[in-house]
Amino acid sequence: MSQTPQQLDHAVTIFEKSKSGRRAFTPPAAEVPDRPITELIPERMLRVSPAKLPEVSEPEIVRHYTRISKRNFDLDSGFYPLGSCTMKHNPRLHERVAALPGNSRLHPLQDERRAQGALELMWNLQHALGEVAGLPHVSLQPSAGSHGELAGVLLTRAYHEDRGDRRTKVLTPDTAHGTNPATVTMCGYEVVKVGTNPDGGVDLDDLREKADDQVACLMLTNPNTLGLFDTNIEEIAEIVHGVGATLYYDGANLNAVMGISRPGDMGFDIVHFNLHKSFTQPHGGGGPGAGPIAVSERIEPYLPRPQVVRLEGNGGEQPTFTLDDDRPKSIGRLRGFQGNYGVFVRSYAYIRSLGAEGLREASELAVLNANYLLARLSEKGVVEYLPVAYDRVCMHEFVLSGAPMKRDLGIRTLDLAKRLLDHGYHPPTVYFPLLVDEALLIEPTETETKETLDAFADAIAEILVEAANDPSVAQAAPYSTPVRRLDEAGAAKQPVVRQPL
């Protein structure tokens, strides 16, 4: 088989390109006395030999990283229906405003009176997120969804302990994101799993059985990771609150319900947002993100510090904004400074662009796109091999099972995913949620066109036809990518995690 130019281009690291004597950086003149360093710092505390960083010229650096960037698939180039990740368009306006010097060169410890624009922006964003959540109090500090979860469970703990109530368990559904149980452990609680009913929602009998006075919290995603809105949410809230526990909303799937249904109105006490999902912060190949939380009145005293607050002006004066550190019941700090402010700027720009109507429309069209794609994938030729796991109207994403495909065509979900790469698509999330055999979790988002969805559905149908003829094609896919299937087991057995130099 002929190889593509990228496949012929053997990967070389920046360290391997190093050549003694090359450089990019020119230091500014010191302009101060040239004292020997050993006079200023004791010699035994100094390095004996320099860190073996590469020696490369500026053009080489630019070419190196530009070349390897092209070995990435990215959202600007193609459809990215990665379930539970909300890969919606990243407007470039946001990069422009985040880069304004008043934002990008603002020191986090600048006197608050000289950072009023930043504090006002943060306060406005808090207000907007609180409105979307239907909960009045917001902390922007957590840096990602999992960090928001950590905040949420610590808030739960502080809330109970403040009332002299020491609890030991946190409930998570078996469909939950892995971050939920991992967070529970980090907060010193025991994880108790709750089952799923035949409709894809929380099994109420199981919940009732497990909800007792030792339960601190139920962590829930709604719509859940099956893409289904839990119709029993009011009853769930009643059961959880009935035993004195809190209800936590994992906001990974908020993109389905903005302006349509609010977690606070559903009975949730604590909500986290993923600004890198619903609110367009680019994912950056694995961050940065931000995971603000919104909470109810009873949780408010425990919010992280500092908190951005607005002070009303006296007699017609403008309000001012300040960082309130004096919060005696606060769980404390989760990180340095005020959070990922650059992310706040981008998400605030998004909210100002869309407004209330735009956010609601975004969710409506996200759900329309998902149901349309599901309908297209429920056509003859696909549905026999990739049935939907729960046959209901879905929200912003849905789960197919590749079990019949594996049985009848001999290709697994993994093979289908890899073959999609040859068609120029990023595959959906695979093998999650865990309770669906050979799962594919598909989230198209509202920013994709009908034509894109049609073409994607056609590509899947085509792969299935191909597999019926010859399953080995998909089994050995991909063929056109910069590298082909990689030996992950080998990588884990003998980890090579840095370049030997």
Add this chain to the structure above:
Amino acid sequence: MSSYTAATEQDIVEMLAKIGCDSIEDLFAAIPEGVRFDSRLDLPEGKPEQEVYAELRELSARNTSADDEVTFLGAGMYDHYVPSLIDALTSRAEFLTPYTPYQPEVSQGGLQVMFEYQTAISELTGLPVSNASLYEGPSAVGSAAYLAKLVNGRSRHLVSRGVHPHSRATLETLAVGNGTTVEEIPLKDGVTDIEALQAMLGDDVGAVILQQPNFLGSVEDIEQLTAVAKAHGALVIASCDPIPLGILQPPGEQGVDVVVGEGQTLGNRLDYGGPSFGFFAVAQEHIRKMPGRIAGETTDADGRRGWVLTLQTREQHIRREKATSNICTAQALNALAGVVYLAWLGRRGLVELGELLVRRTDFARSQLLALDGVTALHEQPVVREFAIQLDVPVAAVIERCQAEGVNPGFELGREYPEYSNGLLVALTERRGRADIDLLVEVLSSAITAERASRTAVVA
């Protein structure tokens, strides 16, 4: 209103027909009446792009940034020059817009960057294993303490008072969850008091947490402190500013088990505190207890070199409640800026930058200490930041300096009541001789003016 959607009315009609539904509203039928939001979110109207730009620009103009004053403010984040190639590379869609590299065949760019980044961090820290980034500095310190708990299960953690106040606060927050207690090792003469540490140590101490240089700018004797701590079997964690690591002995070679830190100084903007990245490196024996993503080298089906996310059985999406951390999204794009910056500085440039900082800092320190009303808060060796004491209230002096366009540094009394007259002054390569001379002049005048106003009040 701006919109980034594409569905036309005709599209919507056709799509609903395909779904077999009469209206978009019907798609939401599963949401019970009682929890539907029937009114309109209380948010301002959406606006066209140019108006949003204007609003955001107006807000940003109300901030005094490092563009607007000559700043010597540091205390954890520093105004280094970010070279233009970083803007160019980090704004490439291929790096900016992908998700975490779950499909390695189409993520080789990002994975190779992680591998190169890990190599650079390993070189800086003197430890063999780095992850691909954590959120930022103080939370990385918290993650290191959690690793210590996983490794030895001991419940007392000792943290130097020279560790950044935000790191100490984060440790306290997380300790509630992981069942540890955090005790503070006092400072003496501007560095961690080794005798006090000695007295606090015992077989129940799981971790000793230090910072290099410490919050007061002092270079700590990490080697000695580490030796004392390890004699009692404690894990030693050092939170480091990566730029000084270019000239200081790597903590990994001094016996430190875990080196973490705030990565902002490596090619990242101030951004009012984030996003930046946290780095995290460990000794080989702790590799399977690491938090976060790790890229590893491997080969593809045809024998080509490639990279994957490895040791994923530590992670939340596989191990769930038994994971070594809950972290998922971290700071990949900021870590990219970090490794590009280190390549740009290069092997010699990092040393040159470090030495430049040492000399300019020494010069600025001696010039300021020569002023009437200024004394040293400590006399320890420093790299890029130092602490002085004023004989008049620090906040008032800072205010006077800022009115003259100079931000002289951080008021230590905000975090250290015992140094209520302390000022922490930071240098970067952007503050040249003329800026230092200006600082000396403006600070001197401010002190004089402040003294005069106090005398006037007394009189």
